[in-house]
Amino acid sequence: xxxxxxxxxxxxxxxxxxxxxxxxxxxxxxxxxxxxxxxxxxxxxxxxxxxxxxxxxxxxxxxxxxxxxxxxxxxxxxxxxxxxxxxxxxxxxxxxxxxxxxxxxxxxxxxxxxxxxxxxxxxxxxxxxxxxxxxxxxxxxxxxxxxxxxxxxxxxxxxxxxxxxxxxxxxxxxxxxxxxxxxxxxxxxxxxxxxxxxxxxxxxxxxxxxxxxxxxxxxxxxxxxxxxxxxxx
Amino acid sequence: xxxxxxxxxxxxxxxxxxxxxxxxxxxxxxxxxxxxxxxxxxxxxxxxxxxxxxxxxxxxxxxxxxxxxxxxxxxxxxxxxxxxxxxxxxxxxxxxxxxxxxxxxxxxxxxxxxxxxxxxxxxxxxxxxxxxxxxxxxxxxxxxxxxxxxxxxxxxxxxxxxxxxxxxxxxxxxxxxxxxxxxxxxxxxxxxxxxxxxxxxxxxxxxxxxxxxxxxxxxxxxxxxxxxxxxxxxxxxxxxxxxxxxxxxxxxxxxxxxxxxxxxxxxxxxxxxxxxxxxxxxxxxxxxxxxxxxxxxxxxxxxxxxxxxxxxxxxxxx
Numbered sequence: 001x002x003x004x005x006x007x008x009x010x011x012x013x014x015x016x017x018x019x020x021x022x023x024x025x026x027x028x029x030x031x032x033x034x035x036x037x038x039x040x041x042x043x044x045x046x047x048x049x050x051x052x053x054x055x056x057x058x059x060x061x062x063x064x065x066x067x068x069x070x071x072x073x074x075x076x077x078x079x080x081x082x083x084x085x086x087x088x089x090x091x092x093x094x095x096x097x098x099x100x101x102x103x104x105x106x107x108x109x110x111x112x113x114x115x116x117x118x119x120x121x122x123x124x125x126x127x128x129x130x131x132x133x134x135x136x137x138x139x140x141x142x143x144x145x146x147x148x149x150x151x152x153x154x155x156x157x158x159x160x161x162x163x164x165x166x167x168x169x170x171x172x173x174x175x176x177x178x179x180x181x182x183x184x185x186x187x188x189x190x191x192x193x194x195x196x197x198x199x200x201x202x203x204x205x206x207x208x209x210x211x212x213x214x215x216x217x218x219x220x221x222x223x224x225x226x227x228x229x230x231x232x233x
Numbered sequence: 234x235x236x237x238x239x240x241x242x243x244x245x246x247x248x249x250x251x252x253x254x255x256x257x258x259x260x261x262x263x264x265x266x267x268x269x270x271x272x273x274x275x276x277x278x279x280x281x282x283x284x285x286x287x288x289x290x291x292x293x294x295x296x297x298x299x300x301x302x303x304x305x306x307x308x309x310x311x312x313x314x315x316x317x318x319x320x321x322x323x324x325x326x327x328x329x330x331x332x333x334x335x336x337x338x339x340x341x342x343x344x345x346x347x348x349x350x351x352x353x354x355x356x357x358x359x360x361x362x363x364x365x366x367x368x369x370x371x372x373x374x375x376x377x378x379x380x381x382x383x384x385x386x387x388x389x390x391x392x393x394x395x396x397x398x399x400x401x402x403x404x405x406x407x408x409x410x411x412x413x414x415x416x417x418x419x420x421x422x423x424x425x426x427x428x429x430x431x432x433x434x435x436x437x438x439x440x441x442x443x444x445x446x447x448x449x450x451x452x453x454x455x456x457x458x459x460x461x462x463x464x465x466x467x468x469x470x471x472x473x474x475x476x477x478x479x480x481x482x483x484x485x486x487x488x489x490x491x492x493x494x495x496x497x498x499x500x501x502x503x504x505x506x507x508x509x510x511x512x513x514x515x516x517x518x519x520x521x522x523x524x525x526x527x528x529x530x531x532x533x534x535x536x537x538x539x540x541x542x543x544x545x546x547x548x549x550x551x
Contacts, residue, residue, distance in 0.1 A: 087327030087492060095494070097328050098282065098313055179313040184300070188280065188309055202440030203291065204465040 003206055010207030011214055019211070026215045029192040032100050033168035036107035040115050040167075041160055043108075048119025049145060063120060069113035078173030081106040085177070098179040100190055106173040111163040118162060122155030123148060154231045161227040165220050171198055193219075279308045281499040284323040285333040286404055287437035289482065290314035292461040292528050294519055295333075301515070302506050308499050316437060318402025324348055327492035330500040335455075335482045336404035344485070351550045352485040354541045355507040356516050356529040360408055360480050361459055362472035363442075364451035370394045372451075377475040378416035384451055385418070388430025395450035399441050400433025404480075409453045412477055442466060455480050457528035460520065481539050482529070486550070505549040508533065 014022050051062060083089050085096040085105070096102045126148050134144050149156065171194035174180075178190030180199060191199075193216040200209040289295050290312065299310045313323065317334040324332045325348050332349060334340060343349045362372065362380055370387045372380035387394040399406040410420045418424055424431055432450070434441040438458040445452040446466045459470065472478075484507050486500040506512055513531040520528040532539065536546040 092327070098311060179311075179315075181311045181313060183309055183311050184303055185278075185309055188311055202436065202443055204439070204443050204462065 007206040007210045011211035014207065014211040015214060022208075022211050022215060024186060024189075025191055025193055025196050025212060026219070028100070028186065028189060029168055029194075029216070030219065032103050032192060033107060033164055036104045036111065036167045037160060037164040039104065040108045040111045040163055044112055044115035044159070044163075045119050045149070045156060048116045049123060049149070051116070052120045052123040053145075063117070066113050066117045066120070070117060072110060072113060073172070074110055074170040075172035075176065077106055077110045078176030081109065081173065081177050097177060098181060098190060100178070100187065102177040103174050103190060103192070106177045107167040107170065110170060110173060111166050114166065115159050115163040118159035119156060122152045122159060125155060126151045157227055157230065161223050164223055168192075169194060169216065169220055171195055277307065279306070279496060279499045280311060281308050281331065281496060281503055282311045282313070282329040283331045283333060283503070284313050284315055284320035284329040286317045286320060286335055286482070287314050287439065288335070288405070288455045288458045289333055291437060291439035292457045292520070294457070294516070294529065297519055298507075298512060298515055301512070302503065305506070306499065306502050308502070310503075314437065316399070316401050316403035317405075317407070324487050327487065327495070330487055330496045331484055331503055332487070333482065333484045334404055335480055336407045337481065339404075339407065340483060340485070348488055348491055349485040350488045351501070351504060352483050352545065353504050353508050353548075353550070354481055354483045354532045354536070354539070354545045355513070356482040356532055357535065357539045358456045358480050358527075358529050359473060360405070360453055360478040361456050361470040362451060363445070363454055363459055363466075363468045364471050365449040366467065366469050367449075368469075368471055370451065373471045375472055377412050377472055377477055380472045381412050381416045381418075385416075385424065385427075385430070389428055394430055395448055396431050397441060397445040397448060397450045397452040398431065398433045399438065399453075400435045401437075403438075405438060405453060405455060408477075408480070412453070415477055442468070457520075460524045460526065460528055463524070479539060481532070481541065483545075501550045508546060508549065 051059065051066075081102065082097065085091045085094065085102055087095070087097070096105070130151055131144075131148065134147055139147065174190075174192055175195045175198065178192070178195065180195040181188070181190045183189045193212050197209050197212045197216070200206075200212065283295075285295065291314070295312055299312070302308065303310055313320075313329065315323065317336045317339065320329075320332050320334050321336075321339060321343055323329045324343065325346075332343075340349070340352060344352060360377075362377060364370070364372070369392060370380075370384045372383050375383065384394055384396050388396060398409055413420050413424050425433075432448075434444050436444070438454060439462055441452055442454055442458065442462045443465075446468055449467070451471075452468075456470075456473070459466075459468075484504045486497065486504060487495045489495045489497045507516075510533075513533045516529050517527055517531040520526075532541070532546045536543050
């Protein structure tokens with residue numbers, strides 16, 4: 001009990017005094033996961049729209065497959081990306097292993113299915129009257145898409161939030177392809193909130209773990225709170 | 234009623250498309266910016282990738298000497314702390330430039346297979362068998378092999394005796410297997426899976442000590458990590474004498490003939506740096522002020538004692 005209370009107080013001190021280590025790790029987590037979320041959004045939203053509005057054989061099975069991949073285990077993604085980018089792997093020449101870029105790739109792959117699937121749900125949830133109206137008014141394909149996307153913007157925003165939440169809170173892939181490196185420069189380090197918590201706890205640095213945990217919790221909950229607030233406005 | 238609204242929207246589509254385009258451009262800019270900040274190759278700084286055994290990392294020895302190297306050679310050191318088994322695996326895959334490990338037999342195989350070159354021995358210390366103060370297996374002061382036998386016997390008999398193994402193919406794990414062998418047991422049939430008394434942690438030395446402490450069990454640790462963690466542990470060193478407990482750390486380059494883009498210049502600098510007089514002194518004095526005794530001994534003058542050649546501890550790589 002003493003350890004928890006003491007750790008908690010020290011954690012608060014680390015956060016309030018903006019401890020440079022804690023802040024750097026938090027900033028790196030946000031930078032990596034945000035980049036992954038943006039990249040995934042740029043792929044998932046158009047892809048989701050194409051699948052939702054497209055008519056092609058196997059569309060239903062494809063949607064089923066995407067939904068199955070929601071539960072893609074993070075370590076499996078980590079292992080897959082590791083094998084692809086390790087020096088002896090097919091993309092080994094790019095020397096990406098143990099870099100933040102590798103983590104961005106892994107997180108992008110990880111959240112792509114859920115973001116694509118939720119985009120499909122968001123778009124198919126748009127009132128059919130609006131779709132029919134747009135079509136009957138002779139909207140071009142682009143106009144049609146833009147307006148449907150506009151109509152579904154809150155649901156898509158929620159999709160982005162879900163993707164970001166999954167990216168920033170995963171640890172399995174981050175440790176496999178990132179290597180949990182604490183280098184002297186910000187850009188070369190791959191230590192993020194989740195991998196740092198894992199390491200610090202195993203090293204018995206409980207207060208550091210709690211501080212990092214509180215920051216992670218604040219980011220994860222904060223993003224969802226912001227989205228909910230926007231949706232209710 | 235809705236219709237007029239959508240007519241308006243379509244009339245205004247230029248603005249909407251512009252807004253969407255603007256957002257896309259903004260996203261791409263953010264993307265591009267983070268892309269450049271995460272670029273791992275600053276222009277003039279050379280990067281050195283090291284895979285290390287966890288003991289050198291968990292004791293913070295590397296944290297201590299890395300900044301000295303980075304300043305002297307204008308390089309950036311990236312350390313992946315993974316245990317000797319994983320480090321060797323990273324080395325075989327060409328994912329790092331330098332290995333820092335402590336498992337002579339596997340180092341020899343690694344070099345014989347052509348993956349590693351220029352091994353230099355820079356430090357040594359000893360393994361200790363640690364356990365709860367109450368010492369339920371009564372091993373205090375025994376030889377390592379006899380102590381292992383006693384732990385196994387009591388554990389198999391269902392007494393409250395647990396041995397936690399690293400279980401991660403690390404150098405420490407190799408040493409543990411060697412001691413079981415020395416005690417006359419077949420590791421995979423007599424020890425592994427022989428009962429609840431033998432548990433594999435599958436993690437680094439620091440984490441294994443933390444786990445052993447929680448279970449009030451026995452484990453084999455290098456003395457350095459044990460001393461660095463001792464303050465947080467209710468575990469005491471029970472067996473610390475016996476030739477088999479010697480623990481020798483080396484560094485070697487990954488063979489550039491296997492992986493031509495290995496950063497050989499900085500890799501050589503690093504290995505030579507470790508065996509230089511100044512750093513040998515740093516290694517020998519590291520932790521003395523904090524723990525009252527050194528965590529590692531410099532290899533430089535003790536090469537005979539630890540059974541390696543003089544060239545391995547003294548000759549800089551050309």
